[in-house]
Amino acid sequence: LTDPERGCLKDAREVAAIGFKAVHGGRISGVQRVTADVLSAMEEMAEVAPAHNPPYIRAMRLLMEKLPEIPLVAAFETDFHSTIPERNRYYAIPYEWTNWGVRCWGFHGASHRYIATRTAEVLGRRDLRIISCHLGGSSSVCAIRDGQSVFTSMGMSPQSGLPNNNRVGDFDPFALPVIMKQTGMSLDQVLSVLANQSGLLGLSGVSTDLRDIMQAANEGNWRAQLAVDVFVASIRKYLGGSLVELGGADVLVFTGGIGENQPAIRTAVCRGLGELGIVLDDTKNQQARGEAEIGHETSRTRIWVIPTNEELIVARQAKALLESGR
CATH class of the missing domain: 3.30.420.40 (ATPase, nucleotide binding domain)
Known part of the structure; x- marks a missing residue:
């Protein structure tokens, strides 16, 4: 220093x-x-x-x-x-x-805390039901009521919840003995693979970077497309759980490197959710830079992109x- x-x-x-x-x-x-x-x-x-x-x-x-x-x-x-x-x-x-x-x-506490704080500042009220989607190299969803976390996708470890860039996400522990028997690996070796060579990297076989994976998917790589589809499906699963826990949502926020910069992922996450009050505006979504509201005027839930600030x-x-x- x-x-x-x-x-x-x-x-x-x-x-x-x-x-x-x-x-x-x-x-x-x-x-x-x-x-x-x-x-x-x-x-x-x-x-x-x-x-x-x-x-x-x-x-x-x-x-x-x-x-x-x-x-x-x-x-x-x-x-x-x-x-x-x-x-x-x-x-x-x-x-x-x-x-x-x-x-x-639960993890990503600094990011979800920032989203809770900043969203309240932007909208001028604290009595909000917020679903925070922190999507990046490491990803999680958090349901927030009145500024407090009430549900989140990660469990005991950062290897749980959504698939991360190289970490597995949700996984049935009873698959472990099958893997150990078939590979001859020890428990520590299997856990290392799940923590370092799984997630989007493991499924796609391409990269830990979603940009590379999406490019490969667009070029016809079926494993890359599978990784994208599994990632989006997992986000939607926890989005649904958050909606039920909160009894609806006032605001859906996308943050993190993927959440802030990948309109295609935001589109895929929100697709077909009009009956649940979530409707993207395609033009706003594509043009969003920095803090931006991207929900359609018919959307009951307001949809925002808000860059996180964990350091603050x-x-x-x-x-x-x-x-x-x-």
């Missing part, structure tokens, strides 16, 4: 704190100063969030060593989903297993923590 050639600061004291969009702390959530206990909690969940927790832990330890005078703040993504009712939080497993943290946690949310949370004196 303070390197004369590559750094952006003259002195580390210019920074009041460093905030992290931390993913999974299990027994620890909310907004926390990074301590040995916080790092230990993140390590306990490293196998659940293998793409996120280990590099975050390494970065936190390095910064604590190199810049000990700067407070580190972990804003856990699970915190926004702490308002989800119990009926949407539990798996139908022996209840005792929940003592080990086996439950639906983490900065606000870090600032609030410091000002609280915690």
